[in-house]
Amino acid sequence: MTGGHTLRGTMVPHHRPWPRQVLDRYDQPALPAFLAASDAELFDLWADAGVVHAALRDPASGAFAVASVPCPKGRFASIAAVRPGAIRLERAIRDLFGYEPVGSADARPWLDHGRWPQAAPLGGEPGGERMEQASETPDGPPPYPFLPVEGDGLHQIPVGPVHAGIIEPGHFRFHASGETVVRLEARLGYVHRGIEGLLAGTDLARAARLIGRVSGDSTVAYAYAFARAAEAATGTEPPPRAVWLRALMAEMERLANHLGDIGAICNDAAFALMHAHTGILRERMLQAAEAAFGHRLMMDRIVPGGTAGDLDAAGIQAIRDAAAEIGKRFPGLVRLYDQTASLQDRTVSTGIVRPDYVALYAAGGFVGRASGRSFDARRDAPYPPYDRLRFDVPVRRDGDVNARVWIRIREVEQSLQLIEQILAGLPRGQHRTELGPSSGEGVGLVEGFRGDVMVWLRIGADQRVERCRPRDPSWFQWPLLETAIEGNIVADFPLCNKSFNCSYAGHDL
Amino acid sequence: MRRLLWQALRRPVTLPRPAASESALAELAESVDLAAKRRLGRSLSIRQVDAGSCNGCELEIHALNNAVYDLERYGVRFVASPRHADVLLVTGPVTTAMREALERTWTATPEPKWVVAAGDCAAGGGLFADSYAVAGGVADVVPVDLHIGGCPPTPTQLLRGLLALLEATPDNVRTRK
Ligand code: SF4
Numbered sequence: 001m002t003g004g005h006t007l008r009g010t011m012v013p014h015h016r017p018w019p020r021q022v023l024d025r026y027d028q029p030a031l032p033a034f035l036a037a038s039d040a041e042l043f044d045l046w047a048d049a050g051v052v053h054a055a056l057r058d059p060a061s062g063a064f065a066v067a068s069v070p071c072p073k074g075r076f077a078s079i080a081a082v083r084p085g086a087i088r089l090e091r092a093i094r095d096l097f098g099y100e101p102v103g104s105a106d107a108r109p110w111l112d113h114g115r116w117p118q119a120a121p122l123g124g125e126p127g128g129e130r131m132e133q134a135s136e137t138p139d140g141p142p143p144y145p146f147l148p149v150e151g152d153g154l155h156q157i158p159v160g161p162v163h164a165g166i167i168e169p170g171h172f173r174f175h176a177s178g179e180t181v182v183r184l185e186a187r188l189g190y191v192h193r194g195i196e197g198l199l200a201g202t203d204l205a206r207a208a209r210l211i212g213r214v215s216g217d218s219t220v221a222y223a224y225a226f227a228r229a230a231e232a233a234t235g236t237e238p239p240p241r242a243v244w245l246r247a248l249m250a251e252m253e254r255l256a257n258h259l260g261d262i263g264a265i266c267n268d269a270a271f272a273l274m275h276a277h278t279g280i281l282r283e284r285m286l287q288a289a290e291a292a293f294g295h296r297l298m299m300d301r302i303v304p305g306g307t308a309g310d311l312d313a314a315g316i317q318a319i320r321d322a323a324a325e326i327g328k329r330f331p332g333l334v335r336l337y338d339q340t341a342s343l344q345d346r347t348v349s350t351g352i353v354r355p356d357y358v359a360l361y362a363a364g365g366f367v368g369r370a371s372g373r374s375f376d377a378r379r380d381a382p383y384p385p386y387d388r389l390r391f392d393v394p395v396r397r398d399g400d401v402n403a404r405v406w407i408r409i410r411e412v413e414q415s416l417q418l419i420e421q422i423l424a425g426l427p428r429g430q431h432r433t434e435l436g437p438s439s440g441e442g443v444g445l446v447e448g449f450r451g452d453v454m455v456w457l458r459i460g461a462d463q464r465v466e467r468c469r470p471r472d473p474s475w476f477q478w479p480l481l482e483t484a485i486e487g488n489i490v491a492d493f494p495l496c497n498k499s500f501n502c503s504y505a506g507h508d509l
Numbered sequence: 510m511r512r513l514l515w516q517a518l519r520r521p522v523t524l525p526r527p528a529a530s531e532s533a534l535a536e537l538a539e540s541v542d543l544a545a546k547r548r549l550g551r552s553l554s555i556r557q558v559d560a561g562s563c564n565g566c567e568l569e570i571h572a573l574n575n576a577v578y579d580l581e582r583y584g585v586r587f588v589a590s591p592r593h594a595d596v597l598l599v600t601g602p603v604t605t606a607m608r609e610a611l612e613r614t615w616t617a618t619p620e621p622k623w624v625v626a627a628g629d630c631a632a633g634g635g636l637f638a639d640s641y642a643v644a645g646g647v648a649d650v651v652p653v654d655l656h657i658g659g660c661p662p663t664p665t666q667l668l669r670g671l672l673a674l675l676e677a678t679p680d681n682v683r684t685r686k
Contacts (some may be wrong), residue, residue, distance in 0.1 A: 005664035115606055116605055118641065119606075120644075161607065162591075164590070166559075166571055168559050168562070173637060190610070191559075192604060193642055194637070195637075195640075200634070213565070214563065216568060260571075279576060280522055282575075286572070297568065504564070
């Protein structure tokens, strides 16, 4: 794929829209060798019965491909040394399937806290081996060894999983020297609900509802990616009106979340006034969503084959009114952000993410775009109707909290324009069609507010899900938060964390 | 500029008080220790616990604090520690990894205390009930006094449930029942 390096294998038919090839089993180290020699970006790494799949993108051509590595005897060659974004993905594969990433430097579990009734709960599928061993001992679960930090005067600060605010559960272990953070290590997995296990064997309607609950703040993006994967797998063309309605919902979701985030970041910098204003604007958009689509977060509104309902004139008016109000009030808030020295003092040069890290992890969303990686699935893995819409993808290189705020500000402005264009160009006709009866494999990649959301799906002959893998952008953003905080003071962690706003639920699944 | 922004906030954006939820009052009549409730008076401190939510419920709980719903005008506020709380507002199916944290948070909350399970997941595990990684609904782990349904419950639904908790005195529960 990149620069003369190729992966050799057998092409798999009925995998759409990207090609998938199965690498020769005796060529197991082919994948790490290929990645070491190329600059292919890792988009996901996940297990299937007897196989590990890697979704890759060639940044030069923009082409995507899936490479599948057979892992007989439950072992596969680790790629973490050449793509550090894979470290946690490999640990998750070991936890869920029991497949061992050979050569991985990190033997610790990740999603498995030793409290599930059995180890490797998904490894019982054909090709895998079920390991019926309860991990919890009478003394409770095994302790989790955090990475050691040595030095004079260091102290540890454990935080979570229950936090002081209304946020999701996760554990953060700070090592600090005085006020300065020497190392932050996150431990996640508290919100693991076993979604990949629940998806297997279920029908597409229930699967769509489950996928819409991977991460509630991105419910539109997930349902959107799943619908596109299901349509790709079955060779179904959704009606044009549905295609435009989906983009409309996606932009409304992006707008509402960005407004919430901008306010929340300022709030963590002790500037509550901004939070109060953006809270009202966010609420306007959610109320418009309820009026237009019957649900404030637009949950279950995108389905394979189209949308669950249509949009009527009153709904269009509600969205127009909300967008007009936001368009009128937002510029004043942007000026307020820009001109408040006490706020800038907290956000500028705080929590810097290095552009080379972002490139190495192929981090998406505002985290990537604030540090020089401009990828946006709407433009770089284009899907309709975005190929017919005009919008800019804002990029910065300074990578601090301030840069992440500005990317969101610019994206709010872009989303307002996109909503206008979509409402003006909305085609008439059906909003839903039946899925084709064929089975197959499909991928859906859409740009959620937080970054690219990917869903990979294999549908069996009975139109049931054989294997479905939803991947949150947070997988490649969480590790960078740990790098961003280094050298900052402990008190700036909430600010850094909020400027990332990674999903716990989306990551933990 | 600053003055303009303050004025924008003074527009009447706050919604009028919704009625307390009848079904919540009925549920409370069954379960809540109303004598204890009387001791508390008319304000509540809430500690929110996400025990495995998709974060949709959290978004709507957050919205309670915005100027449109303005929860604090009823004397209800969110606090940072269970030790300061009268109410645990719990969301999500309880994952096996969060079970102990929820139990410990409940233990750390002083009596008298109430547990409100918010959202369909909290009610019985929702779509996740059958998973190997889920211990069940909130009531499978700690005693629940009140359920607020919805996926997620809207801020208005949440508010109506919480107001029922605030209004559930022996007298009015009996008359409404
Ligand atoms: S009830 Fe719905 S919104 Fe709340 S956690 Fe469950 S799935 Fe998410």
